[in-house]
Amino acid sequence: MIAATRNYMAEVWEAWNEFWFTPISPSTLSAIRVLAGAMLLYTHLVWSFDLNAFFGHNGWLPAEMMQEAEIAGNDPDGPGPVVGAPRWNWSHFAFAQSPKMMWTVHVVALAVFFLLMIGFFSRTMALLGFLFAVSYANRVTPGAYFGLDKINCMLAMYLMLGPCGARYSVDHLWRLKRGGPTEVPPSTFANLAIRMIQIHMCIIYLFSGIGKLQGEPWVTGTASWLSFAMLEYQSLDMTWLAKFPRLLNFMTHLTVFWELSYCALVWPRLTRPWVLLMAVFVHGGIILVLGMPTFGLVMLIGNLAFVSPKTIRKVFDPVARRISLAIVGKASRAGGSD
Amino acid sequence: MAAAPVKPFGPTMQPTPQKPRPTPTLREPGASPKRPGRPGAFVRVVISLLIVWHFAGVFLAALSIPTSSQLVMDAAQHRPMQWYLDALYMNQGHSFFAPEVGPGHLIRYELFDQSGQVMEKGEFPKDEWPRLRYHRHFMLADQADMPGSEESSKYWQRRYLEAYARQLLRTNEIAQTALVRRIAHWPLPRELALQQRTLTDPEGYELLMEVTQRRSDLGPEETNQSLMWQGGQMNTAGRWNGAPR
Known part of the structure; x- marks a missing residue:
């Protein structure tokens, strides 16, 4: 009995090690860096239109009011604090107060996101990018943040854990130019970062599904219609669907089922392509119909964590190869062995 | 004519070669083998x-x-x-569009000059470009509230709307008074859509609160933002009447 238990524990530990610490190609993580970096850059570039209005001391969201609001309830749909308990919602806007200083830091932040996207000192830029992303998000929470900020911060956080600049990056080109190997070795920390994105995505979808089950429209199948019938979200008129109530019911139930089952069905190879295809439909709908292209795209970037490095390389390598050949005269083999 | 070869089956069937299966090995607990690339x-x-x-x-x-x-x-x-x-900015849930869907919110405002005449009317979100900028303004309207008791909800709604009114006064130096209304825009019921009613149907809009701010309410401009942010020292709890969530 004791031996069987010991053996079982050993197998569990080995399975855990296999899951978290098996080296994999950093291709998927690198691709996520490129896309998440682009999204971070775009997100913060758009802040430039209203930097003083949103982040200034006396803008839409005055600093004093935000401090109180954060203490009263940091997030409308997150854990409320014990009243009066100090929070640690840090932001560089506490120190960059004058417009000149705010803009100077803003330009630096944009440069960081750009460098993260192109992969120049990638790990360092991932760390700085994460700090900047959280800093901006904290200043406008609660007030002007939404799911995009949550996922931006999440992706930036995990990018810094692994070699996100191993491929599709200036870092990689630099290594090639200095005579480094064309193939990038598998990395344990690439796996660790990808696994953490995967688990985090599962938790997001699980709780999104559970939250929906607590609402009558999601149970009765009317939520899809209500989403289409909110003018402020609408980017494509779908009200013609009013004539098809069963279809609306089906779309609602399918969304809830998909979100609830994502954390289980995304792992087996048999069901994974279908789960990811459904992600494309759901988030594609958010992009086209519900007027949140950035949020839809960033969720799809998160879903990329479930795409194998081999598939990623088939898509990214041809472009990367051309750039590499043009700049340094040599390149990794397209769609390589991993 | 030669008979077709009969495919053997049943007990006489030759065993097909199978993939060698790894033999289970007994391991010491906690001592998984060090593999290349794995940390210690x-x-x-x-x-x-x-x-x-x-x-x-x-x-x-x-x-x-x-x-x-x-x-x-x-x-x-x-x-x-x-x-x-x-x-790490992980202090949040993920209940997108849940448990209830909608309503959406918008802010409508009017600015008045010294003689009390309306000099500007507007609303947001409206035409802000690009779409992400529109969405940020939409969130200003949507998040101008705080879940909790009715009393605390009203308190926070007022705080946010007063801040928006003051910001409007700051951006329009001639205006003396700003009136800001927060409107809930309820999704159009499907039955009404079938009756050719549109999403802009006036019945779908509900006034939640309106506040007025005058230029004299602006007060002296704060200059030291860090005092507000580094704290955790201020007795902010004393100023908040809401219930803990």
Whole structure:
């Protein structure tokens, strides 16, 4: 009995090690860096239109009011604090107060996101990018943040854990130019970062599904219609669907089922392509119909964590190869062995 | 004519070669073999503990959305977990469009000059470009509230709307008074859509609150933002009348 238990524990530990610490190609993580970096850059570039209005001391969201609001309830749909308990919602806007200083830091932040996207000192830029992303998000929470900020911060956080600049990056080109190997070795920390994105995505979808089950429209199948019938979200008129109530019911139930089952069905190879295809439909709908292209795209970037490095390389390598050949005269083999 | 070869089946069938299966090996507990590229056992144990801690936090944050158990709320809202979640911006749930869908919100405002004449009318979100900018303004209208008791909800709604009114006065130096209304825009019921009613149907709009701010309400411009942000020292709890979530 004791031996069987010991053996079982050993197998569990080995399975855990296999899951978290098996080296994999950093291709998927690198691709996520490129896309998440682009999204971070775009997100913060758009802040430039209203930097003083949103982040200034006396803008839409005055600093004093935000401090109180954060203490009263940091997030409308997150854990409320014990009243009066100090929070640690840090932001560089506490120190960059004058417009000149705010803009100077803003330009630096944009440069960081750009460098993260192109992969120049990638790990360092991932760390700085994460700090900047959280800093901006904290200043406008609660007030002007939404799911995009949550996922931006999440992706930036995990990018810094692994070699996100191993491929599709200036870092990689630099290594090639200095005579480094064309193939990038598998990395344990690439796996660790990808696994953490995967688990985090599962938790997001699980709780999104559970939250929906607590609402009558999601149970009765009317939520899809209500989403289409909110003018402020609408980017494509779908009200013609009013004539098809069963279809609306089906779309609602399918969304809830998909979100609830994502954390289980995304792992087996048999069901994974279908789960990811459904992600494309759901988030594609958010992009086209519900007027949140950035949020839809960033969720799809998160879903990329479930795409194998081999598939990623088939898509990214041809472009990367051309750039590499043009700049340094040599390149990794397209769609390589991993 | 030669007979077709009969495919053997049943007990006489030749065994097909099978993939060799790895023979299970007995291992010492906790001593998984070091594989190339894997960190050492000690590092793996430390990282594993950090992973468990981290995802416990992600899980607790999402689970502690009201209504939740006291156990979960305590775990998520006390140090060190709360500080960890705060520091990494993970202090949130993920209930997108749930449990209820809508309503959407918008802010309508009017600016008055010294003689009390309306000099500007507007609303947001409206035509802001690009779409992400529109959405940020939409969120200003949507998040100008705080869940909790009715009293605290009204308190916070007023605070936000007053801040918006003051911002409008700052951006229009001639205006003397700003009137700001927060409107809930309810989704059009499907039955009404079938009757050719549109999403802009006036019946779908509900006034939630309106506030007025005068130029004299602006007060002296604060200059030291850091005093507000570094604190945790201010007795902000005393100024808030709402119930804890």
